[in-house]
Amino acid sequence: MILVMNYKASENDINKAVKQLEEWGAKTTISKGEKKTVIGIIGDKKALLSKPLNTLSGVEEVLEVSAPYKLASKEFQEERSIVDVNGVKLGGSHKCIIAGPCSVDTEEYVMQTAIAVKKAGATMFRGGAFKPRTSPYTFQGLEEDGLKLLAQARAETGLPIVTELMSERDIDVVYKYTDVIQIGARNMQNFPLLKEIGKLDKPVILKNGIASTVKEHLMSAEYIMSEGLKDVILCLRGVRSYETAMRNVLDVNLVPYLQKLTHLPIIVDPSHAAGKREFVSSLGYVGMAAGADGLIVEVHPNPSCALSDGDQALLPKDFDYLMDKLSKLESWNQEEWYDMDTNK
Amino acid sequence: MILVMNYKASENDINKAVKQLEEWGAKTTISKGEKKTVIGIIGDKKALLSKPLNTLSGVEEVLEVSAPYKLASKEFQEERSIVDVNGVKLGGSHKCIIAGPCSVDTEEYVMQTAIAVKKAGATMFRGGAFKPRTSPYTFQGLEEDGLKLLAQARAETGLPIVTELMSERDIDVVYKYTDVIQIGARNMQNFPLLKEIGKLDKPVILKNGIASTVKEHLMSAEYIMSEGLKDVILCLRGVRSYETAMRNVLDVNLVPYLQKLTHLPIIVDPSHAAGKREFVSSLGYVGMAAGADGLIVEVHPNPSCALSDGDQALLPKDFDYLMDKLSKLESWNQEEWYDMDTNK
Amino acid sequence: MILVMNYKASENDINKAVKQLEEWGAKTTISKGEKKTVIGIIGDKKALLSKPLNTLSGVEEVLEVSAPYKLASKEFQEERSIVDVNGVKLGGSHKCIIAGPCSVDTEEYVMQTAIAVKKAGATMFRGGAFKPRTSPYTFQGLEEDGLKLLAQARAETGLPIVTELMSERDIDVVYKYTDVIQIGARNMQNFPLLKEIGKLDKPVILKNGIASTVKEHLMSAEYIMSEGLKDVILCLRGVRSYETAMRNVLDVNLVPYLQKLTHLPIIVDPSHAAGKREFVSSLGYVGMAAGADGLIVEVHPNPSCALSDGDQALLPKDFDYLMDKLSKLESWNQEEWYDMDTNK
């Protein structure tokens, strides 16, 4: 951490700041420029995490040098993490396509979709039983009945299931049925929920927030991991922007960027990012082209009967088409690029 | 709601769309332009809320005409709501300044602050006992012990208290102590929590989300109100932007804008929006100048010992200065402007 | 265009609005909902382009239905445009990689780069002689001397050259040397410059603005085209966001989106979007994966001597690596997707 003193800061300001920092347990180095003095802080910064550094007299700016997350970082673990879900692997060299309806609705549709996506090559099945809806007047999910249908789909197809958990109150029931717990964008910073999940032993897919930064996304992974759970999968679903072409803006180049910062697997959610069926497949394709470890994508055999987000559901034929294209795609491999770079 | 058909849509597409809309329970009107046909939807749109209108063949765009919130709207209630908290009124012509520390820390600081802000003219007291922190390694709040200190401050000063609720699990304990429940930015779309709060009988301050829109803010108020609670106070704390001058960007002109859409009281949180002490007071001042019904502002007698957000805490002398300035300020009155407009 | 009247609008308001619209030359249709009335405007809207529709009494909102651009639209021209630059084609099925240094600096570097990128498969050569720099204290370009070096590179390699035009005053000199005129992000809405360029007969690469929308980008193309020039190439270089991982946020899914709206060729600029060399190649790769017609990418043999943007320059070996990867990549083909969709 670095404190930049403003150009008017006196010797006295600098000395007092250093003294206060040392009282708070930090070691410092001072570097005096022609106009401004910079105070570097060495060693463990935990002690300073809650301190009001900006209130020290003469401080102009506080600059972060180290990442505020640890367990999620490449510094902590160099090799890429691999998550194993009942034998289905995700991460490292293991690609994984998760598909299924937005909401679990009827037994017929759920089974039909599960069979179709498995046939096309999906390796996990997704479906929502608890739905975060912007309006209180829309369908809110089948709850436990929905979870049972998911379990039935797993029994039928062998695909592990992924479903969203929205509330601490539903932890037990969701835990009972699901193989992977999904945390949605609106809960990325629901810290009490993240802590509870971190105490469990099931893999978690953590979507980024509505307008979160990469660092905040990693800090939320850290929340979960700090409770003991290691199997966190980051999911990119885009962020809010003034541009309304797509529902969200998703820069898939964040995949190689994240691979530099973290060992955690990274998947892409093209359905929520694009928001309209006709642009979902292309986004899934470029997400995998960027080197993502997988996709989570919504598929429904009859979108006009879907109880939520039918606008963005792929038809089974779309999913077949996408899977076929993906089978011929060579993903970008940023690690290979680094090798090329240093080995010349 | 309006469906804009694309310029290639055939007669058949149009007829099929109309038929489907009518099956979903909507009435329609058709207006054919030279290039594009527009289908208007009349009457109750609830039936269409979950329908995938974009999937209808030939549909280019779906435009919303009516606000998706009802109970929170001016259409539903013309006169401005007034919230009464143990005799302290907020809304309509009643201005209310809520002040206190970010986190409840020590008895000494809490009492000292409560007495100071009361003396300066604050009409409610705030303090956090459960804290949403970006990092799992920072102070997370005193929990029930903190609530007890708040209750003690109320006993001492007579000021009603405001504190944040972060989790469904803490509803009972927070309800027991507080006069007003605060929902923070990160929980603005924690729908299960909003529903539970809507079943209670205590006023709620609902902050806008990290990067929420005005409409989403109102929809979250609607979530609470749809469960029965009427006393919702909207709080503006700014939103995320690429500009880093302030912690958040807060356009106080949203105050008159919101007053057009909703009857709910509106307060401004200059502390979280500005993020640095030296810019908090000016923002509080312009928030009130814009016609807000009140402020919620952080004050701490010794910010360098504050356990969170010390950087943005006003000193008691700052708060005195601000209150003095506010006492001489005439707030903008948008209703008066409308009167001037129509009465010419 | 659609006028949504607010719920309080009287019969009189509606009649007066209709009358005013008709005086302005528009035809209207009225559709009365239960709460709100909607006035549709039919036919040529040119007459209404400058009219203050929001000032009509009772108008709540004005919604655009038709695209405000014409010549650039798919409605105007269904088949994809192909730009021919001295025999090098771009657009339709013709992919084109444009490479070269950010700034033209020395003869040695320019020639070395031109030869290297040609060998790797680039089909045009780029270099800046006039540079838009945020600071007045940085290198501003070699001007005509730079253009001469570019012409020399063309003579040596046969590659057509692309260079940026920043000012109306430089039109003649830039026109004299270049094969393709590039308009940078900061000039996307320099309307006087766009009009002048539209009167010339050389192809234009038009980058999107710092924070422009897709619609504004197309409107700026329209400015050029309305003066007569047809050969406009849209270039995506990302937009500003609060996220600082990359210099800009570039959602390559805008490529298929744009292909729906316009017949113009679309290229991607991964250098300015990523901003750091290590993330440029991956972004170029996913840009082409998304179906772009080409890339414009910065390459310099000795970035630490580059006079601008050395941070983002690829080394020749990086460019070789990227070109090799691209040779094996199958680009997404959104038109094929539409075919799959309708042919079921």
Place this chain on the structure above:
Amino acid sequence: MILVMNYKASENDINKAVKQLEEWGAKTTISKGEKKTVIGIIGDKKALLSKPLNTLSGVEEVLEVSAPYKLASKEFQEERSIVDVNGVKLGGSHKCIIAGPCSVDTEEYVMQTAIAVKKAGATMFRGGAFKPRTSPYTFQGLEEDGLKLLAQARAETGLPIVTELMSERDIDVVYKYTDVIQIGARNMQNFPLLKEIGKLDKPVILKNGIASTVKEHLMSAEYIMSEGLKDVILCLRGVRSYETAMRNVLDVNLVPYLQKLTHLPIIVDPSHAAGKREFVSSLGYVGMAAGADGLIVEVHPNPSCALSDGDQALLPKDFDYLMDKLSKLESWNQEEWYDMDTNK
């Protein structure tokens, strides 16, 4: 400037970076943390402005410590600048309201408006003769005929005039008539234009860009000032956001923020920021409440006949109302706050 080396950087990387920095003319200090080393750069950084610091092996991040602008900064000049336009002062304690139509249209309207705004207390008159319009198919301004009408209004009322300059080609004609040159949002980074204006001797109002940062705004002022002109007035007109409530988002708390960074006068443009008449006055009010040195506001006696931006024009009666309210408003004075702070 500070270089943060990444945690894997070797001794050799650090030594090479220091050597390269010194070759580039910089002095350095090194501060070794437990994980990361930080290289501070001392003294004149001009030499490093164009250097690709990120390309040095082992560099993780480059942090700016000093502001990149000089002449515009408080460090360069402590006392607030006052601009004198034919005896009308702006800045310091001098408040100035600039009003007039968006576009100059007819003699009748121009004279009527000039007389009305003067009577209400405006101290300068504005009007556009060259208009930057998003669509090539809308009214582009009366050009020199418009400037003549402005001059006529000045002759009639004695108010100095302000008009926008869009192109280098129009410098002579605009210079001939106007008292203050206005540079619009779309030209904030038209660097060739800024340089030409800096060579003139007339005050300039420089609006911020569509989505510019405060720093970029100041850098553009620096461009003008580096050519010799001192009289630059910064104008805040809001920036793009995902929020569509207002046309732009304008955080008036940037006024005190800017006052900390620069000595230049700061005015607010509520018309373009709000975009709709009914929200312009409130925004003008809070802009002045925040301590701005003035407003630039659009007024038209018959907005439905205005040739551009009629939607946002105040009526003369609105302007009277606003001026009356402003006469009773005490502006926030951030310097007084600093005095209160240090003098306790």
